[in-house]
Amino acid sequence: MEDDSPITGLVAAAARGDQDAWNELVERYSPLLVGVIRQYRLTANQLDDVAQTVWLRLVEHLGDLRQPEALPGWIVTTARRESLRMSAAERRLTPFSPLEGVQPVADTAEPDQELLRAERHQALLGGLAELPTRQRNLLMLLVNDPPLSYAEISERSGIPIGSIGPTRSRALERLRRTQPIKQFTDRPLELEQDRR
């Protein structure tokens, strides 16, 4: 995590009980968390429960999270583990079916592509989470659905219209340098064949 990432400061402040810092952390990392849990065949309520368990665990863990760059990995690992646990608990309550595994499943005919897409999304969401606030806000506005005009983006972000283009380039360049994106783009070549 680079020096200008706000995550280090947010983790330290949240560990001291700063509610605003905590709110910003969960806002930044909930997309990544949901992206991970969504890979498992869970109901909306189960997804909520797993997400809440992960956040409660993080609250106990804040004080000893000495290296904030470990945070995205911790979130992904804990979310996977708790999702699997939830799947296993679910299987206890329903008649056993030998055809159903508990591995990440996709509802499409091409599970490999589905898995790769999920990993690509997690890399992007993990990278976005650690961008400096101004850059992250701008990217969020640029991908707003429905699209916003540059005038609206300028008004909401406080960035002059003429600076939106250059700020966008810098934000995307910064995004490419984040650990989650670098780990994804540097992954071994054999995964590359199914890309797109």
Added chain:
Amino acid sequence: MTNMTPDPWNDDQQLLDDLAQAIRSVAPIARTVAERAEGALSWLTVDEELLFASLSFDSLEDELSAVRSEPGDTRTMVFTAEPLSIELEINPRGVLGQVVPPGEGEIFVEAADGSVLSAAADDLGFFVLPAVPEGPVRLRCETATGRLVTHWVRL
């Protein structure tokens, strides 16, 4: 460089398009999850003498890793924090618990919404939880040996 394929994310528009797709795939669930998570910070514990007990055994995980045809009827969980630990046996009829080392004590089941159930451990450290809340909970245990709180789990 091991990667000979040109990276499509070198293109600004491609990167932004993929980012948009990633965000759309989790919104609006992510927003609801984030709003619901705000209250979690109220569980931040600043108590030097409280022992944190991690989940050192969960039979559910054995079921996940082992090739077993039938999941067991009873789930066993062990929370450990030297010198105190709690063992739970969860079955469809309820939850039986054992405090180790054995001894009298008070058990509290704390739910994320702030509700608390309590039970007494007898002189052998044995206790019964008649019902457990849905969703994440943690157990707090106070005995002569010490005070312990477990990780958040679903029972």
